[in-house]
Amino acid sequence: MNVAEWSTRVAEAELKAVLPRRWAHTQGVACRASEIRKTLGQDADLLVASATLHDVGYAPRLAMTGFHPLDGARFLRDEHGADERLARLVANHSFALLEAEERGLREELATEFPLLEEPLLVDALVYCDMTTTPDGDRTTAQDRVAEIVSRYGDDSVVGRFIRRATQEIFAAVERVEAALAAQPR
Template sequence: MASTALSQWAYDLAERMLSEPLPRRWAHSLGVARRAQSLSPVLGGDADLLEAAAVLHDVGYSPSIASTGFHPLDGARFLRDQEGADERVTRLVAHHSCALLEAEERGLRHELEAEFTLEQPELVDALILSDMTTTPDGGPTTSTARVAEIVQRYGPDTVVGRFIQRAAPEIHAAVARVDRRMAAAGSSHPM
């Protein structure tokens, strides 16, 4: 799966942080990385960067580093402060899947924005598609089914439930933008 030093490092780190304490989260992360690989026709030189961010996107759930309870921020801080990770990978992890909206629900938006700037919109969209078209077990799904699954799992009136319902239009729009880019490149992401 991994092909360069950056992605190999990312796979090794994600496995170390997730595989034993959170095997289902590890399976999801591997699925997200596979989905990211499928987008390489439109990513050019950033394909490996996206794959690394994809496999690491949920590292903040690891019990050994979780501190705020907001995994994008915990993961990005860990990658930056403990691992000296590539800044672009760290920014993608910090902002994955409309994280600013969830940060707002948690009263952490200012911290997230102050510490981590947004990455290029095309990469942000590609990571949204990769995460939001992958089931918790790492299989393929649609963004509509994934949003519904998250609402059902967490409940509609929880922080995560409220956030994902607010984020749904942007999630679906990001998926559509990537799909259009893939179609223009003569490719499509597999389901």
């Protein structure tokens, strides 16, 4: 079984029955990753796997800290012995370090799962997550950020984080769109 098939089985087992809307989002994010995989070359499968597993930490049985990137990465590392790069991508997806700071978990996250020094791969995961609605449909990064703020509220931990991360999210999405546009058709 390849890493994409494995990641789908793991995410489905953890999310589908208990969090069907999160599962729909996950499937949409994985679909975006499959669509842009050519841009990542040898890291294409890693992108698809991280897109499929990026929200696994929301599963109630895994929510130890209540911070899904950290909970998901720990689950992948501890229960599945997942590839270190995969766990680090899940832990740091969509500028999670900024949210970790809001939650008082920045040092814990950064120590256990240092950010990968692979900008296109990190940006590609941001792109896939931030151009997918909670129901798995396509959207713009601007609409996605607005949806997140409206769902969680301006003064929530997530609302504060997303406002801080907005410009970085938009810049990451723009870099991926530029890389996609530069590819031969």
